[in-house]
Amino acid sequence: MNRRKFVKRTGMMGVALTLPIDVIPSMLKRETVEFGLIADVHKDVMHDADERLQSFITAADKKQPDFILQLGDFCRPYDYNKPFMDIWNSFRGVKYHVLGNHDMDGGFTRDQARAFWDMPKNYYSFDSKGVHFIVLDGNDPNPKPWSGYNRYIGKEQQEWLKNDLQQTNKPTIIFSHQSLELEYDGVANMGEIRSILENENKTAGFQKVMCCISGHTHTDFMTKINGIYYVQINSASYRWVGGDHKVIRYSKEIDEKYEWIKYTIPYKDPLYTFVTLKHDKIIIEPKKTDFVGPGPEEMNLPKTLPNDPIVPTISKFVMKL
Numbered sequence: 001m002n003r004r005k006f007v008k009r010t011g012m013m014g015v016a017l018t019l020p021i022d023v024i025p026s027m028l029k030r031e032t033v034e035f036g037l038i039a040d041v042h043k044d045v046m047h048d049a050d051e052r053l054q055s056f057i058t059a060a061d062k063k064q065p066d067f068i069l070q071l072g073d074f075c076r077p078y079d080y081n082k083p084f085m086d087i088w089n090s091f092r093g094v095k096y097h098v099l100g101n102h103d104m105d106g107g108f109t110r111d112q113a114r115a116f117w118d119m120p121k122n123y124y125s126f127d128s129k130g131v132h133f134i135v136l137d138g139n140d141p142n143p144k145p146w147s148g149y150n151r152y153i154g155k156e157q158q159e160w161l162k163n164d165l166q167q168t169n170k171p172t173i174i175f176s177h178q179s180l181e182l183e184y185d186g187v188a189n190m191g192e193i194r195s196i197l198e199n200e201n202k203t204a205g206f207q208k209v210m211c212c213i214s215g216h217t218h219t220d221f222m223t224k225i226n227g228i229y230y231v232q233i234n235s236a237s238y239r240w241v242g243g244d245h246k247v248i249r250y251s252k253e254i255d256e257k258y259e260w261i262k263y264t265i266p267y268k269d270p271l272y273t274f275v276t277l278k279h280d281k282i283i284i285e286p287k288k289t290d291f292v293g294p295g296p297e298e299m300n301l302p303k304t305l306p307n308d309p310i311v312p313t314i315s316k317f318v319m320k321l
Contacts (some may be wrong), residue, residue, distance in 0.1 A: 018181030019166060031129040036060045036068035038272040040235035042073035043084045045259045048248065048288075052236050052270035053087050060091055067093060069135075071179030071215030071233060072100025077108055077116030085117065085242065096126070099137050100177040100216065101149055123157055125164050131277060132170040133162070136289050137188045151178050152188050165200040165208070171321075174212040175211060181230035182307060185217055186247060195246035198226050211282065211319060213275075221307045222317045231284065232307075234271050234314050238264035241310075243300060249293040265299075266292040267312045279321075286316035 038056045043049040060068050075081045088095065097119040098240055104113055110122055122137040123202035140154035153161075165172065177281045179186035180193055187193060197209045213227035218235035228264045238261075246262040248255050255262055289312045304310055 033129045033277040034065040038232045039071035040073040045260045046237045056272040069096040072231045073102045132172040133170045134174045136176040178216045179214040232272045236270045238266040282319040284317040287314045
């Protein structure tokens with residue numbers, strides 16, 4: 001995407017969604033829906049992943065939202081990760097999973113990851129208090145001649161998505177691990193998926209698909225493309241910076257046991273959020289912390305795109321319906 005197109009597509013942080021007048025009354029009468037989100041905990045990278053997840057579960061137990069959902073890159077299905085799953089499963093309410101690309105690292109399959117999490121399907125939908133929620137799986141095999149890690153949504157899943165949207169008249173929110181907006185690192189065929197969503201909105205005659213929420217990129221951003229809002233939820237744990245910028249930030253013992261941490265900029269405290277759909281607004285609750293050790297400026301990291309900032313933050317985003 002060139003700079004002109006990027007600027008044209010990118011919206012303000014405080015944004016509004018437009019619905020026809022005849023739809024608004026039913027929206028305003030809708031019950032309040034609240035759900036908790038945590039993304040990219042990376043149990044198999046972070047030495048304190050258990051404590052980060054526990055912080056989220058403790059907060060969720062206090063708030064008692066309608067459901068919680070993790071946005072992928074959660075944990076691999078090793079037996080020694082069962083205590084981590086016990087923390088997740090200790091939440092007394094409804095909970096959902098999204099498959100991330102790193103959850104199959106180490107030679108595991110999607111079926112093995114799902115079984116370990118007790119996740120019935122790769123992609124699915126559910127309703128909560130008059131709102132429809134869709135979970136997509138961005139890890140379908142890449143078609144030839146595509147190479148690299150799997151970040152694709154195949155034809156079978158696309159047909160399912162079309163049918164699922166057609167069968168509901170409820171306002172809809174979509175979850176995926178990989179972004180449907182950040183072109184260089186999101187779902188490879190995001191254009192096809194966005195077309196499905198935009199066409200459904202045209203057919204429905206109102207903004208049925210309100211927004212799409214993803215993790216994966218460990219960043220904090222919201223934008224609007226053709227009437228649909230796209231939100232990237234930051235990682236609970238860190239930002240990956242790679243081998244050219246490695247820094248040992250914890251003890252020698254931690255570095256030896258958790259070899260990948262030196263390639264990250266960890267966040268001091270875990271990031272997660274609670275989202276509220278209330279009357280005429282969707283509100284993403286903010287959370288801010290600090291970096292552990294030097295940040296991107298001190299490390300002289302290359303500048304990132306405006307829609308991919310390196311920040312230890314989840315911003316407060318307000319979407320007016």
